[in-house]
Amino acid sequence: MAAGNKLRVDIGTVALLIVLGLFAVLGFLIVSGVINPYVHTILCYAGIVVISALGLNLIYGYTGQFSLGHAAFYGIGGYTAALVTRSIAAQGWWVLPLGLLAGALTAGAIALLIGLPILRLKSDYLGIATLGFGMIINVLFKNSDKLIKAMGGAAGMRGIERLTTFPWVFIFCLGAVIVLRNLVFSGVGRALISIREDELAAEAVGVNATSYKTLGFVIGCMFAGVAGGLYAHLYTYLNPDNFDFLKSIDVLLIVVIGGLGSISGTIIAGAGWAFLLEGLRVILPSAVQEWRMVVYPLVLIVIMLFRSNGIMGGSEFNFLKPQEYRRR
Amino acid sequence: MSVLLEIKGLTKTFGGLVAVKDFSLTLEPGALTGLIGPNGAGKTTVFNLITGMITPSSGSIVFAGRPVVGLKPYQIYRLGIGRTFQNIRLFKGLSVLDNVRVAYHHRGNAGLFDAIIRTRRFYSEEKMITEKARELLSILGLETREKDMAQNLPYGEQRRLEIARALIAEPKILLLDEPAAGMNPAEVGRMMDLILFIQDRFKLTILLIEHQMKVVMGICRWVVVMDFGELIAQGVPTEVQNNPKVIEAYLGKSGG
Numbered sequence: 388m389a390a391g392n393k394l395r396v397d398i399g400t401v402a403l404l405i406v407l408g409l410f411a412v413l414g415f416l417i418v419s420g421v422i423n424p425y426v427h428t429i430l431c432y433a434g435i436v437v438i439s440a441l442g443l444n445l446i447y448g449y450t451g452q453f454s455l456g457h458a459a460f461y462g463i464g465g466y467t468a469a470l471v472t473r474s475i476a477a478q479g480w481w482v483l484p485l486g487l488l489a490g491a492l493t494a495g496a497i498a499l500l501i502g503l504p505i506l507r508l509k510s511d512y513l514g515i516a517t518l519g520f521g522m523i524i525n526v527l528f529k530n531s532d533k534l535i536k537a538m539g540g541a542a543g544m545r546g547i548e549r550l551t552t553f554p555w556v557f558i559f560c561l562g563a564v565i566v567l568r569n570l571v572f573s574g575v576g577r578a579l580i581s582i583r584e585d586e587l588a589a590e591a592v593g594v595n596a597t598s599y600k601t602l603g604f605v606i607g608c609m610f611a612g613v614a615g616g617l618y619a620h621l622y623t624y625l626n627p628d629n630f631d632f633l634k635s636i637d638v639l640l641i642v643v644i645g646g647l648g649s650i651s652g653t654i655i656a657g658a659g660w661a662f663l664l665e666g667l668r669v670i671l672p673s674a675v676q677e678w679r680m681v682v683y684p685l686v687l688i689v690i691m692l693f694r695s696n697g698i699m700g701g702s703e704f705n706f707l708k709p710q711e712y713r714r715r
Numbered sequence: 716m717s718v719l720l721e722i723k724g725l726t727k728t729f730g731g732l733v734a735v736k737d738f739s740l741t742l743e744p745g746a747l748t749g750l751i752g753p754n755g756a757g758k759t760t761v762f763n764l765i766t767g768m769i770t771p772s773s774g775s776i777v778f779a780g781r782p783v784v785g786l787k788p789y790q791i792y793r794l795g796i797g798r799t800f801q802n803i804r805l806f807k808g809l810s811v812l813d814n815v816r817v818a819y820h821h822r823g824n825a826g827l828f829d830a831i832i833r834t835r836r837f838y839s840e841e842k843m844i845t846e847k848a849r850e851l852l853s854i855l856g857l858e859t860r861e862k863d864m865a866q867n868l869p870y871g872e873q874r875r876l877e878i879a880r881a882l883i884a885e886p887k888i889l890l891l892d893e894p895a896a897g898m899n900p901a902e903v904g905r906m907m908d909l910i911l912f913i914q915d916r917f918k919l920t921i922l923l924i925e926h927q928m929k930v931v932m933g934i935c936r937w938v939v940v941m942d943f944g945e946l947i948a949q950g951v952p953t954e955v956q957n958n959p960k961v962i963e964a965y966l967g968k969s970g971g
Binding site: 566569570573574575576577578580581583584585587588589590591592593594595596602648701711712 | 789816820832
């Protein structure tokens, strides 16, 4: 650092100030209309994708538990939050956070119930089990109107209020980053990573692998629940197809491309993914719109060829690390 | 003298294969016992049975008066049995310091919420664990390696790191699975000194598997020999060395 000993500025504080500055600038641009509502929506969507992907990174990247059911928890959070907010007649700033809390808790509770039996499975087998779980949830969403009329079944759930705004997404995204960062750089985080590295050795040094795997899975799914709730109140419409297993693959791609076990990588890949897919829609002329789905996979292949460990390769920006982990 | 570890009639079968058969062993506090035998004799299986990684088909294992059969590996570790592995099993992607710290995690009271909101309790506990881990690393001569990834350490240092990791929770018994495997004579000598040193320093009871007779004869005060899953001989090193059954197990029957 350029500053001498007397004037040592903590890089974490600087980063936080920069982030808050960014928030102020983006907020101003949105209010003043420089950022149009369409870009505003993409911006919010990017934040939502990041929150959900951070959750999967905790499950797969840090704890090493392969999950193909992430979109199901995203959907559970979305539907739950939407049902809660529509049942509240009153208006107020607290309506959305309450809905998100309900979404997160429901996703977490279901993750606990499903996690206890299936987290005994390893790698591919766990992937298949979570895939099966995701399919069951998807079928439930498609037939949900038979149980709760408001959920709309295969036709989708309508009439959700648009409560998700940039400040909300920003707050929850920042919160998700801070929670995950504090979690992974702690005794709990070390235990989770030790399971990823060698589950048997972890058990041999006192780590209760079953309970830590479940903990990581539940917290990761709660992130998905919050993200789903924000999503529901951004697009005001929920369709079961938005929570099928292909959507789980999308999140998995983001986590792998960003780098397993890297918060920084997930933020870059998540935001980049949202802006690339939507941005190409704007940039490409309408005649070659279909090429969007060619450009996107090509980008994936190129990244994997040149950075096979993901964009950040499992490391973090210095400001995200606690003092003792920083180099110099 | 009291008995720290008592194994009686331990048997483990994998399908038709009898890996360990009616094996009995007692360890008194302060013992440094060698477990030897030809490849496939069932030595590592005995370690896996003691540490709960596999469940015995029959037999009992009592540690400090407490039966441990049926307990999970992490519970047995917490009772005070630490181990190393034949094929070093470090957490490769974690730093040297974190490899040791993770093994002390269970001693803390700070929970998930302390970590997430970074309470004072979290910081004081991290400090305590870190100091303890650094002490272990300096005892094992790894203090300058703290920030390196475990996978980047040279072989001998990886062995020492595994021992540091097994020691941080102050186990009463340390099980060493071929600690000197793959080392050159000078390194073997240093490892022998190290084993004697940590035994004295941490008041350990040690059971070690080793193929290098130099180690077994040099530091073990008692030697137990296994062949085909069974205990075939035990005694002080010189006795065992000249036992015809042991010679037969290693070299085959003469004239046969």
